Amino acid sequence: MTAAGNDYDLEGQIAEWRAYMHRRRELHHTDAEELEDHLRSRITELTEAGLRADEGFLIAVKRMGSLDDLSREFAREHSERLWKQLVLPREPDAPTAARSRRELPVMVLCAAVAALAIKAPNVFGLDMSDDDGFYARNLSLFALPALAAYFAWQRRVGLPVIGVLASLFVLGAVAANAYPIADDSQTIVLTAIHLPLALWLVVGVAYVGGDWRSDRRRMDFVRFTGEWLIYFVLLGLGGGVLTAFTVGTFHAIGLNIEGFIESWLLPCGAVAGVIVSAWLVEAKQSVIENMAPVLTRVFTPLFVAAMLAFLVAMIVTTNGIDVERDALILFDLLLVIVLGLLLYAISARDLTARPGLFDRLQLALVVSALVIDVLVLVAITGRITEWGFSPNKTAALGENIILLTNLAWSAWLFLGFVRGRMPFARLERWQTRYMIVYAAWAWTVLLVFPLVFDFA
Known part of the structure; x- marks a missing residue:
């Protein structure tokens, strides 16, 4: 096994452990993060001592003991934590x-x-x-x-x-x-x-x-x-x-x-x-976290059906996409909603679960959005070739290229997960790290576009 593959396996194991921790209602997210940092530091110590990453993970988890024991240990060391009241009720945390x-x-x-x-x-x-x-x-x-x-x-x-x-x-x-x-x-x-x-x-x-x-x-x-x-x-x-x-x-x-x-x-x-x-x-948080996954599961198949119907209608009628400003905003909003459904499904998913029907629906959602994005890009490129660049068309071109990149790699990662060839954690990391691209593009449009297009 290569070093890169071993790292991916370790991240997948840690992701499963983290998902288990998040399901424990007595732990807040920030406390689970501290426990994960504790786990990672133990793994680092063991791997530096010569063990493989997966061996270090198993030994580190074993040494950390049961969750309740570890909770009491962290409660004593971090007296400012509100959840200490659940573990050590006789010592109230007045400052928190x-x-x-x-x-x-x-x-x-x-x-x-x-x-x-x-x-x-x-x-x-x-x-x-x-x-x-x-x-x-x-x-x-x-x-x-x-x-x-x-x-x-x-x-x-x-x-x-x-x-x-x-x-x-x-x-x-x-x-x-x-x-x-x-x-x-x-x-x-x-x-x-x-x-x-x-x-x-x-x-x-x-x-x-x-x-x-x-x-x-x-x-x-x-x-x-x-x-x-x-x-x-x-x-x-x-x-x-x-x-x-x-x-x-x-x-x-x-x-x-x-x-x-x-x-x-x-x-x-x-x-x-x-x-x-x-x-x-x-x-x-405990109330609303039950609502968003339900909404995601309801609207994902509906959006898949709507986008497939749109693609079939385009093929049957042979009509092209109108790339006027209102239409561009509509298509970009559609793609953003698709990414929103994908992101929230990722954030609420049990990372230990095996690929299921809903994961395949999400893959169909991403692939449908990817095809629509390609069609929009073709239409935008044609208009720019015919009429030249404008602020709206240039912004739409850049945003659709950014969305295309995200959707294309997301589809590849999703396909690998559905086929059992890579952990779901890779898809999660890809989405969180891609947020930097959105931020950079938004600031570019704000600061650079008015100068490039002479405030038109």
Whole structure:
């Protein structure tokens, strides 16, 4: 066996051990990570002593003892852990409990800051009803810095990480506002689309406590993103119902509050909801983690059917793909949704399970998306050849090449897993490490495209 193959086998064994740990409800994710670090250090010691990696893994697991014994050991060594109360109930962890009680007011403060921030431009004569493009460019800058601040406080990140976060948000604000971009230009639309993506990944740096190089922490952020989206949508639906009842009841007594709803309640509630949703995900993880995998399993076969029907319709009708801006956005959103389904299925999957029907469905989903991406790229290339480059077409070309690369290698890894030739952990690592490519592209569109295309 080669050294590379031995490393892959070791990573697969560690992935199975990690999946077992995550299924134990008495352990928080961060505690499981510390246990894994403990395991890896023991394996390193054994391999340096001359053992093979797989032998070192078995001996290290054996020496670590049972999970309960090890839990008690870690509880004594890490007295700040909240889960110590489950293992050593006679020694309450007062500092951690006090910190948990402080999270609610800190969350409320961050949500209030976001709500006030979105109304602050009114002081300078800028209103959301004005169609000048300011709010379209800057919408993410009102909520995401407050969300990053909440996570920075919660994770107790150091000053260097805070400096990096602040610098990136300032860079995003400069990119959105310093360039002389016309209100009707293509680059302003690209800025409005890519700035939230770039800044959301900055929030990810705060979420992982600055440990962005860790594949495990990146996957935690992927899980958080899916869970946050579910909560945000649920809050939005509930807020819409509440707003409708509020308007109706006030109208019944002759008062029209629609102006207040449009100018204050909706914008302030939306940006505050970004913070509240994140807090709910952190506070209620055990509830929402059961929802996202169910949604993934429901929509994966539906999206497979829809994309196969689309491909069959293209073959039967021989119609090409329209590559106008709205169509490009639609296809890119479709591919992003496919990747989202893939990512969340990976994050929620039991790594110890053997390939099953759902894995084959996911492979069909990825292959269908890959074929559609190739067709879109052919159409975009044809339009660029005929009409030349434009900001929209160039951005669509780059994004579809990035998605094509991800989908192609994901399909290859998935095929290897389904055929039993490689561990599922390789697919997980590929997806988490590819997030750097998305971040680099988003910042490129923000900072470089306006200059290259002369702010058109």
